[in-house]
Amino acid sequence: MNMLIIGPILVPFMLFKGLSYSQIMLLQSIAAISVFVFEVPTGAIADKFSRKFSLFLSGIFMATGILLYILFRNFYVFALAEILFGLGLTLSSGADSALLFESLKKIGKNEEYQRREGNAASYIFIGQAAGSVLSGFLYKYNHFLPFWISFGNLLVASLVALTFIEVEREKSEHRYVTHILKSFNVILKSPRILWAVCFAALMGFIVRVGYWMYQPYFAQVDLDIAWYGVIFFFFNMVAAFSSHFLVRRYSDERPRRVLLGLSTLMALSFILPIIFVAKWAIALLALQQIVRGLYRPTMNFYINHQIQDKYRATVISTVSLVANLSFAILSPVVGIMLDKKGTIPSYLFVGIVAASGTLALYLLRKKQKSRKASA
Template sequence: MVKRNLVVYPLYRFFINMLIIGPILVPFMLFKGLSYSQIMLLQSIAAISVFVFEVPTGAIADKFSRKISLFLSGVFAAIATLLYILFRNFYVFALAEVLFGLGLTLASGADSALLFESLKKIGKKEEYQRREGNAASYIFIGQGVGAVLSGFLYKYNHFLPFWISFVNLLTASLIALAFVEVEREKSEHKYTAHILKSFGIAFKTPRILWAVCFAALMGFIVRVGYWMYQPYFAQVDLDIAWYGIVFFFFNMVAAFSSHFLVRRYSDERPRRVLLGLSTLMALSFILPIIFVAKWAIALLALQQIVRGLYRPTMNFYINHQIQDKYRATVISTVSLVSNLSFAILSPVVGIMLDEKGTIPSYLFVGIVAASGTLALYLLRKKQKAIKVNS
C-alpha cells in the first residue's frame, strides 16, 4: 500500500504547484491598484504568516496525520486565490496572503517527509533525491506551459489564470486523500514539548544549524528574485506579451536542473552544492546590472538552476540528520527561518524599487547574496575545525 505514495506524490506536487499566475502576478497586482511597496508588504505578511504557522503545522503533520495536512493545504490556498479574484482591497489581499501562508505551511515538511518515509519503508531511501527531482521537473514543465498560456489568457481576461489555478488547488486536495499514512514512530512528547524538542535539535545539531543559516539567506534571495523580474523587464522595455515566453524559458531551465543536474550532483557533498547555488544567486543579481539589456534577461535564468536543485539537495541533506518523529517539524523550523528573513528584508526591497529604482535594488540583493555566501563558507570551515579538534 505504501508504494501507492510514490505514484500519488508527484501528482499531488504537480497540482498543488500548478499556479499559472507567475508571469502575470505583478501586473495583476498593479492592475488591482497596488504599488510595489504594497506588493512587497503583502509578501512580507505572507512570510510572517508562514513564520507563525510553520512549526505548529509541522508538528500537526508529525503527531497526527500527514495526509490531512496535505489535504487542508490545497483547501486554504484555493480560498486565498478566490479572494484575489473577487476583491480589490489591500486588507482582503492581506487576509488572502495569511491563508496562502497557512496552506503553504500545511504542506511544508509533510510532503517531503511522507515521500522519504515511504521510500525508507520499502528500503529505497537512496532514491529520494531522484524522485524529488523528477517530481519537480514535471512541475517546472507544467508551469512553463502554463506561463505561455497565462500571458495570452491574461490579455483576453485578467482573471482566467486565477480561475484555472483555483481548480488546480482543489484537485490537489482531492489527490491528497489517496495518500497512505506510513507507520512510523511518533513523538512521545506533548505538542508544546515536541516543538521545543525539535527546536533544540535544529539549533544544537551543527549541520542542521548550518542549514538553518543557509535557509535564512536563500529564503530571502530566492523568493525576492521572483518579485524583481517584472521591474527588470520594465527596465529593458520588454513587452508584457513576452512575459509568458520568458517564464516558459525559465521553467525549462529549472526542469532541466531538477531532472538532470540533481542526478549529476547527487554524489557531491550537499553543503558544497548548496554553497555553489548561493554563489549562482549572487551572480544572477550582479551580472544583469552590468549588462542592462533584453538579452541579459537570460542571465536571470541562473536563478532557475538554483530553483531546480535547491529543494531536492536541501531536503535530502536535512532528512539524513533527523529521526522520523521530528522530521516534519525540524524541516518546518528550517523553513520558518527562511520565511522570517524574507519577511524582514522584502519590504526594504519594495521601498528601494519605488524610490531608488531597479538597478540599486538588484545591487543591494546581489551584495547580500555574495556576503551571505562568504559567511556560510566560513561557518562551514569553523564547524569542521571544531569537529577535528574535539
C-alpha cells in the same frame, strides 16, 4: 499544490489591482510572517496526526486565498489572502517531503529520495512552463482567467491528497509544546542542521525576492507583457532541466558544497544583469532557475539524513520558518527601494546580500569542520 499558472502575470495583476511595489512586497512580508507563525505548529500537526490531511487543508486554504484576489480590490482583503496562502504553504511544506522520504524508507529506498524529489520537481516545472505560455495569452484576453484555472487546480490537488497512503511510522509521544521544544533542541545540538538553518535564512530571502524582481527588470528593458509568459516558459524549462538532470549529476557531491555553489549563482544572477542592462541579459536571470531546480531536493536530502522520523516534519518546517522570517524582514526594504530608487540599485542591494551571505556561510562551514577535526 504547485500547478499554478499565475507566475508570469502575478505582479502585473497586482499592479492592475492598484497596488504599488511597496504594497506588493509588504503583502509578501505578511505572507512570510504568516508562515513564520504557522510553520512549526502545522509541521507538528503533520508529525503527530496525518500528513495527507495536512496536504488536503493546504490546498483548500490556498484556493480560498486566490478566490479573494479574484473577487476583491482591497489591500486588507489581499492581506487576509496572503495569510491564507501562508497557512496553506505551511501545511504542505514539511508534510510532503516527510511523506515521500518515509515511504521510500519503508521499502528500503531512502537513498533515492533526492532523485525522486528532483524528478517530481522537474515534472512540476514542465507543467508550469506550459502553463506560463498559456497564462500570458489568457491574461491579455481576460485578467482573471489564469486565476480561475489555478483555483480549480488547487481544489483537484486537495482531493488527490486524500487518496495518499501513509506508512506506519514512529510518532512523538510528547505533548505538542514539548515536541516542538525537543525539535528545536535537535537543531541546536546538530552543527550541520544549524548551518542549514543559517543557509535557509539567506536563501529564503534571495530566492523568493528574485521572483518579485523579474517584472521591474522586464520593465527596465522595455519587454512587452505578451512576452512574459514565453520568458517564464524558458525559466521553467531551465528549472526542470536542473531538477531532473543536475540533481543526479551532483547527487554524489557533498551537499553543503553544492548549496554554497547555488548561493554563489544567486549572487551572480543579481549582479550580472545590472552590468549588462539589455533584453538579452534576461537570460542571466535564468541562473536563478538552476538554483530553483536544485535547491529543494539538495537541502531536504541534506536535512532528512540528520533527523529522526518523529521530528522530521517539524525540523523541516523550522528551516522553512527561518527562511520566511528573513524574507519578511528584508522584502519590504526591497519594495521601498524599487519605488524610491529604481530597479538597478535594488538588484545591487540583493546581490551584495547574496555575496556577503555566501562568504559568511563558507567561513562558518570551515569553522565547524575545523572544530570537528580537533575534537
